[in-house]
Amino acid sequence: MSEALEFASTSAALLEPYLPPVSSQSTAAKPFVTLTFATSLDSSLSLAPGVRTRLSGPGSKAMTHYLRSRHSAILVGINTMLADDPGLNCRIAGASSQPRPIIIDPRLRWVPKRSDKVLQICRAGQGLAPIVLTGLQLEEWPEDSISILTEHGGKFIYVEPKKTASGGRGRFDWHNILDVLSREGLSSLMVEGGAQIINSLLDSQYHSLVDSVIVTIAPTWLGEGGVVVSPARVHDEQGVPIPAARLSDVKWHPFGEDVVLCGRLYKK
Numbered sequence: 005m006s007e008a009l010e011f012a013s014t015s016a017a018l019l020e021p022y023l024p025p026v027s028s029q030s031t032a033a034k035p036f037v038t039l040t041f042a043t044s045l046d047s048s049l050s051l052a053p054g055v056r057t058r059l060s061g062p063g064s065k066a067m068t069h070y071l072r073s074r075h076s077a078i079l080v081g082i083n084t085m086l087a088d089d090p091g092l093n094c095r096i097a098g099a100s101s102q103p104r105p106i107i108i109d110p111r112l113r114w115v116p117k118r119s120d121k122v123l124q125i126c127r128a129g130q131g132l133a134p135i136v137l138t139g140l141q142l143e144e145w146p147e148d149s150i151s152i153l154t155e156h157g158g159k160f161i162y163v164e165p166k167k168t169a170s171g172g173r174g175r176f177d178w179h180n181i182l183d184v185l186s187r188e189g190l191s192s193l194m195v196e197g198g199a200q201i202i203n204s205l206l207d208s209q210y211h212s213l214v215d216s217v218i219v220t221i222a223p224t225w226l227g228e229g230g231v232v233v234s235p236a237r238v239h240d241e242q243g244v245p246i247p248a249a250r251l252s253d254v255k256w257h258p259f260g261e262d263v264v265l266c267g268r269l270y271k272k
């Protein structure tokens with residue numbers, strides 16, 4: 005649990021233009037948002053739904069942990085939480101701060117247990133307790149889950165889901181997610197995944213919310229059936245398909261056998 009990673013200051017300097025300001029005294033209305041994940045050459049995050057898959061080599065893994073030290077929160081979707089049992093802390097030796105884990109769990113599929121890695125890490129003083137954003141109202145929150153989360157210093161927060169065409173409960177609006185996190189005093193957020201979370205954030209209506217994108221590309225093809233990052237198809241006014249999203253201000257940095265791509269979402 006207490007693996008100690010190292011990340012050279014020369015490497016950190018390469019990332020600096022794409023990171024939130026160091027000052028914690030941010031007065032910005034919304035958190036600085038970094039979209040970051042590791043992908044294969046065929047745009048897969050993992051071999052199959054529910055399968056934890058190592059893509060990052062040692063150098064880019066340390067880079068991801070450095071990013072964790074530079075953000076006040078780290079966000080994952082519920083499938084990632086259930087598939088990976090992630091720690092969601094920063095394991096750089098001597099890290100001065102830890103990110104707050106944020107779990108997007110609209111229907112409360114996560115049943116917190118003391119053996120969950122994120123909670124073990126929290127009890128060991130090596131990370132923070134999670135905040136779970138849910139579309140269920142207070143009276144629908146299981147009491148055991150409330151008490152175990154509260155015991156660790158975490159909590160549930162209700163986020164109003166968008167209405168679906170049939171009047172049901174849909175996805176969250178990212179503006180609402182960021183509003184909630186701002187109210188929690190979180191000034192920067194790294195969105196780690198999984199694919200559904202990333203694809204929803206890459207919808208063009210949210211591009212203006214994303215401040216930077218840092219993607220680790222591993223030299224491997226995972227093959228068919230992977231969990232794929234591929235945002236919804238976009239068409240122009242004539243109905244002709246156009247690219248869904250593009251980066252500008254791009255830099256590529258090799259980290260061991262991986263390459264780390266830094267950029268900003270191109271906004272029209």
Ligand SMILES: NC(=O)C1=CN([C@@H]2O[C@H](COP(=O)(O)OP(=O)(O)OC[C@H]3O[C@@H](n4cnc5c(N)ncnc54)[C@H](O)[C@@H]3O)[C@@H](O)[C@H]2O)C=CC1
Nearest residue numbers: 041042049050081082083084175176197198199200201204
């Ligand atoms: N290589 C990498 O960097 C990473 C890999 N992963 C992998 O990704 C896989 C999981 O990815 P997915 O199956 O795509 O699941 P996911 O982790 O994106 O979770 C999907 C669920 O999140 C919720 N969700 C997504 N967007 C939402 C929104 N806008 N509003 C409300 N709820 C929303 C829904 O309940 C949805 O079913 C795992 O196998 C994990 O290992 C996850 C993170 C990073």
Ligand SMILES: Nc1nc(O)c(N)c(N[C@@H]2O[C@H](COP(=O)(O)O)[C@@H](O)[C@H]2O)n1
Nearest residue numbers: 042057058059060068088090091092196
């Ligand atoms: N950067 C990166 N590289 C990989 O190869 C990965 N599989 C992931 N996965 C993400 O990291 C989480 C695991 O975090 P802990 O090491 O347990 O703290 C996992 O849930 C994904 O979000 N990331």
